[in-house]
Amino acid sequence: MTAMPLYEALVAARHCTAGCSEKQAVWESGKAKLYRYRSIARPAVAAPLLIVYALVNRPYMMDLQEDRSLIRGLLAQGLDVYLIDWGYPDGADRFTTLADYIDRHLAGCVRYILQAHRLEALNVLGVCQGGVLSLCLAALYPQHVKNLITMVTPVDFHTPADLLSKWVRKIDVAAWVGDGNVSGDTLNQLFLSLMPFRLMQQKYVDLMSGSTDRARIENFMRVEQWIFDSPDQTGAAFREFVAWFYQENRFVQYRLEISGRKVDLRDLKLPILNLIGKRDHLVPPAASAALQRLTGSKDYTALEFDLGHIGMYISARAQHEVPPAIARWLAAR
């Protein structure tokens, strides 16, 4: 490989965009939008599946491209898939709290879906930070959540391998955030600093050492876009998230409250499937696995995959293993 073909391949791929499955916006609240994906297979499970993605990144990682799309995999399994897109908060959203996200936007999405399908409860798949929001939702609205799937979701924020948690524990988060939002760029720098040599150098050497195959380059560019297309975080919600979870570990302490209502994981009696990345450097496996001892569910299943945080969404292996595992688990309930 020479430099010029690589350069040309990158130029050719510079406008490629993520997202491959057909979807339609069906409901919105503030900047949050609820999408429903068009089915591509015979329906297999009655209740729809709502995917709750993290606030800190864009949800198109779940539907990056045809051969790297968990959503496509779920659709192929016959699931009726909805996804909430939190949008890009701006300065006017700085006072949006976690309660706003959970009680207004997320619960609003759930109510809309239930009403549209004339159902009492639906299935929820929470991803990473979205898993934390989903746990809160399930605890606050147990009647509306039939089955809960958490994917690379931190629950115990004080496990020994959790570098991010160690770093932020002594930071005065109220002063850091001030009254403003937290920029996505700052968060990116923080995430890159967790493994700087690999993420800021070796990754690009890998890019330059490999082939200029169009599909490979486009895949790289889409992931690159996703990594750095990070929304700013509303100051109030970010402050709460860091303080309540990273610093005070309230899930584990059983002393989390949202809008004055207790969120106690012991109250979760619904079936839970916990998907864990064994090589996850952002959410260490132990941070996710803690859910088993904290929840009151008697129908708890944990599945570990030999994958990293991002690999859980986009690796070829994840495409083959994760959607069928979810579909099988849901079909059995």
Place this chain on the structure above:
Amino acid sequence: MQSDPWQQWQAFAALFTPAVAAARAAPGLTGASTFAAFSDIAERFAAAARTYFDAAKASTPAPADAARTFTDSIRELFADFQPWNLGVGAGSSGGAPPGLAPDSPALGASREHQQRWQRMAAAWRRIEEAQRRLQRMGADALQEAAATFAARLAASPPAAESPEALRKLYDAWIDCAEEAYGRAAHSEAFCNALAESVNAGSDWRRELQASIEHSAKFLDLPTRSEINTLAQRVKSLEEDVRALQNNSQPTAAASKAASARPKARPRSRKASAASPEARPAGSKARPASSKARPASRKARPARPEAKS
């Protein structure tokens, strides 16, 4: 050698910035290309690696010495790598006016401003001190990485210079660097220094904001504090409106009783707006299912934050 990845790296970087050499000569321009830094590191890593290979081929100096020389070069190469600098006011002088002693008593009409400048200067000194501690720990980590790398090289030296061998060397170095960095980054001292750097940066920024707001007020320009006050008032009003609208909805018990009726029709369009600010996305939005029906278009409730 066309297949040499380091030469490819340089050539590649040059495509992004044809004036890489010129940019290097002018430090202010080095940010012109993201890849200029990669190119520079690649060039220096390759040069050090070649020296190592030449030494290993000639068997003089001893392989262990050659490995040490090589790893020392790499350590030097990465010495300025500071990923933990979160950019709080980087490059600034600290914001304090020159000549203001840090502990001088603040007197007179500008007393409050003098104190603010002193607080800014103090915060800046804390940032610098915390950054120095982080740099020291970073340097120590690199030293540890270099020692580990040298030991691994001595234990299993690469056979001969080739692109593959060069790449393996690089990957081995990254492994060593990441392991050593990880150990440092998990340490109490590192976490304390990082927190101190961020906390001091927050203090510095708060004083700077206050200073700028003071100037804005003098010019009768809107300030962030004023806008925040307005935003909070709007949010509070939105919550009041939602509460009022929720109170005007049927009670939960009544809704439950209604939904329990056999073959109950969907709740009335007006009542179906579960969340006052929410609405179907666009007038055409409908679930694909023919039976499903989104909240009514007609019943679109008030949406106070619609323009937010």
